[in-house]
Amino acid sequence: xxxxxxxxxxxxxxxxxxxxxxxxxxxxxRGQLVTLxxxxxxxxxxxxxAVSGLLRPAGxxxxxxxxxxxxxxxxxxxxxxxxxxxxGRQILATLTIEENLRMGGWHAGGRAREAIxxxxxxxxxxxxxxxxxAGSLSGGEQQMLAIARxxxxxxxxxxxxxxxxxxxxxxxxxxFRVIEExxxxxxxxxxxxxxxxxALRAADHGYVLQTGEVVQSGPADELLADERIIAAYLGGDxxxxxx
Amino acid sequence: xxxxxxxxxxxxxxxxxAIGFTLVFGILDRLxxxxxxxxxxxxxxxxxxxxxxxxSIWTALPVVFLVGGLLGLVIERVAFRPLKNRPDAHFAGLIxxxxxxxxxxxxxxWRYGPDTRxxxxxxxxxxxxxxxxxxxxxxxxxxxxxxIALMVALTYLVTRTRLGRGMRAIAENPxxxxxxxxxxxxxxxxxFAISSALGAVAGVLFAINVNTAQLGMGxxxxxxxxxxxxxxxxxxxxxxxxGGLLLGLAEVFAVEYVGSSWRDVIAFGLLFAILLLRPxxxxxxxxxxxx
Ligand SMILES: Nc1ncnc2c1ncn2[C@@H]1O[C@H](COP(=O)(O)OP(=O)(O)OP(=O)(O)O)[C@@H](O)[C@H]1O
Ligand SMILES: [Mg+2]
Numbered sequence: 001x002x003x004x005x006x007x008x009x010x011x012x013x014x015x016x017x018x019x020x021x022x023x024x025x026x027x028x029x030r031g032q033l034v035t036l037x038x039x040x041x042x043x044x045x046x047x048x049x050a051v052s053g054l055l056r057p058a059g060x061x062x063x064x065x066x067x068x069x070x071x072x073x074x075x076x077x078x079x080x081x082x083x084x085x086x087x088g089r090q091i092l093a094t095l096t097i098e099e100n101l102r103m104g105g106w107h108a109g110g111r112a113r114e115a116i117x118x119x120x121x122x123x124x125x126x127x128x129x130x131x132x133x134a135g136s137l138s139g140g141e142q143q144m145l146a147i148a149r150x151x152x153x154x155x156x157x158x159x160x161x162x163x164x165x166x167x168x169x170x171x172x173x174x175x176f177r178v179i180e181e182x183x184x185x186x187x188x189x190x191x192x193x194x195x196x197x198x199a200l201r202a203a204d205h206g207y208v209l210q211t212g213e214v215v216q217s218g219p220a221d222e223l224l225a226d227e228r229i230i231a232a233y234l235g236g237d238x239x240x241x242x243x
Numbered sequence: 244x245x246x247x248x249x250x251x252x253x254x255x256x257x258x259x260x261a262i263g264f265t266l267v268f269g270i271l272d273r274l275x276x277x278x279x280x281x282x283x284x285x286x287x288x289x290x291x292x293x294x295x296x297x298x299s300i301w302t303a304l305p306v307v308f309l310v311g312g313l314l315g316l317v318i319e320r321v322a323f324r325p326l327k328n329r330p331d332a333h334f335a336g337l338i339x340x341x342x343x344x345x346x347x348x349x350x351x352x353w354r355y356g357p358d359t360r361x362x363x364x365x366x367x368x369x370x371x372x373x374x375x376x377x378x379x380x381x382x383x384x385x386x387x388x389x390x391i392a393l394m395v396a397l398t399y400l401v402t403r404t405r406l407g408r409g410m411r412a413i414a415e416n417p418x419x420x421x422x423x424x425x426x427x428x429x430x431x432x433x434x435f436a437i438s439s440a441l442g443a444v445a446g447v448l449f450a451i452n453v454n455t456a457q458l459g460m461g462x463x464x465x466x467x468x469x470x471x472x473x474x475x476x477x478x479x480x481x482x483x484x485x486g487g488l489l490l491g492l493a494e495v496f497a498v499e500y501v502g503s504s505w506r507d508v509i510a511f512g513l514l515f516a517i518l519l520l521r522p523x524x525x526x527x528x529x530x531x532x533x534x
Contacts, residue, residue, distance in 0.1 A: 054421060
């Protein structure tokens with residue numbers, strides 16, 4: 001198996017007196033799709049935001065490509081290829097689609113143009129509307145823009161926070177198709193999802209988070225096969241969310 | 244016509260000052276109340292440069308621009324950055340920038356005393372022109388030209404350059420900007436530097452226009468600047484330009500046709516009237532700012 005490209009050990013995140021992440025460890029190997037699943041408030045976003053440098057962890061260690069990046073700020077990590085598609089898309093609504101994509105290439109310099117054109121080829125909707133404010137796109141299109149924008153940065157590891165949130169089932173299929181393509185292109189993906197079945201079906205490896213701790217982990221197909229895990233931590237299909 | 248041209252020249256100084264003010268507000272959502280003191284300090288620095296260093300008033304302008312930029316960096320570093328993560332960062336920055344303003348003015352007073360300062364005699368070219376029956380001095384022409392050039396350059400910077408795109412990204416959504424790899428601290432520092440550099444040039448131009456610099460000149464323009472950016476639409480650069488010119492014209496015409504004691508009544512009255520008609524300001528977005 002290939003080497004570990006992202007390693008997180010004993011990560012802690014605190015908001016004032018609340019400890020939202022309590023000693024989470026996981027790793028992603030080069031080219032893998034790893035998923036962190038869990039209910040609302042399990043601490044998934046907190047983990048991702050600490051890894052991407054948006055939050056300063058209260059403890060623990062994060063390594064990226066063999067180097068300690070525990071307290072490296074976000075802008076330096078993006079330059080190094082650790083790129084996040086944040087929760088809620090966070091598109092720049094009043095800027096045009098083109099400008100959003102160019103912001104994705106903030107550190108990419110001359111390579112950005114080529115990458116942007118590749119995104120236009122992959123997502124024709126974005127090409128058609130390149131001059132319009134990004135806020136005029138539908139939710140699903142905005143999610144595609146957020147993903148495309150992150151790809152323009154040329155990530156080696158992509159952190160995705162609930163990319164299927166609030167989207168219609170057909171669009172969710174499309175999002176997962178794109179995620180699959182990204183993985184096939186060799187980019188390592190860390191996917192955070194509430195939609196656990198869906199995420200585990202796409203992933204190589206899974207971690208189940210509950211109230212800030214990893215309660216289960218293993219190869220995704222094994223987690224998926226174990227109905228007890230799904231029932232206990234993630235809620236069965238149509239069942240009430242159990243916390 | 245004469246009054247119109249005079250109004251344009253003073254109005255372009257107001258506009259330049261207000262654009263610096265509104266730049267920081269529009270991008271960073273912070274009101275930098277040290278801006279008026281940069282305006283005052285720069286007027287004194289400009290006179291000093293001409294008197295002691297022997298620069299001409301025109302070569303003093305780029306130097307003052309740089310001095311203003313440096314002051315902006317200091318203000319950001321001291322009054323804003325340390326407070327940025329506080330939940331009350333808006334209010335805290337307001338207060339700490341007032342404190343910096345107080346310190347800067349106190350330093351001026353210590354260095355120059357309370358007296359009015361003037362450029363040394365012979366600093367101004369005597370050249371003037373006839374424009375459709377009105378007299379325009381070369382000084383006025385340069386004031387308007389410098390103001391316009393700086394405003395055009397700023398517009399280009401904000402709309403066309405990478406730094407400008409970073410600024411607009413931060414204005415729109417600071418979290419998104421960070422996620423995309425923008426060094427928000429660095430762009431913030433640049434924004435303050437540019438804003439203060441514009442305020443500084445406005446300060447010397449003002450001193451050149453009336454050939455005086457006074458301790459109170461910052462306080463005098465502060466309220467006008469705030470009025471202009473509110474009327475122009477908070478954060479709107481073209482709004483600040485139009486607001487500044489309107490204020491300059493209103494003042495000059497009020498003095499000419501009504502009397503100098505009515506200047507502020509008429510000028511601010513006009514601004515209130517505009518706000519009654521357009522509460523969001525001339526070019527302000529209609530959307531309500533999210534807190
Ligand atoms: N900025 C904050 N300040 C205080 N508490 C926070 C903050 N952000 C998150 N929390 C708390 O930390 C815990 C974990 O939140 P987090 O957003 O990481 O969960 P999540 O798994 O991403 O949830 P969701 O599925 O709803 O996105 C929650 O209890 C939440 O209330
Ligand atoms: Mg979340």
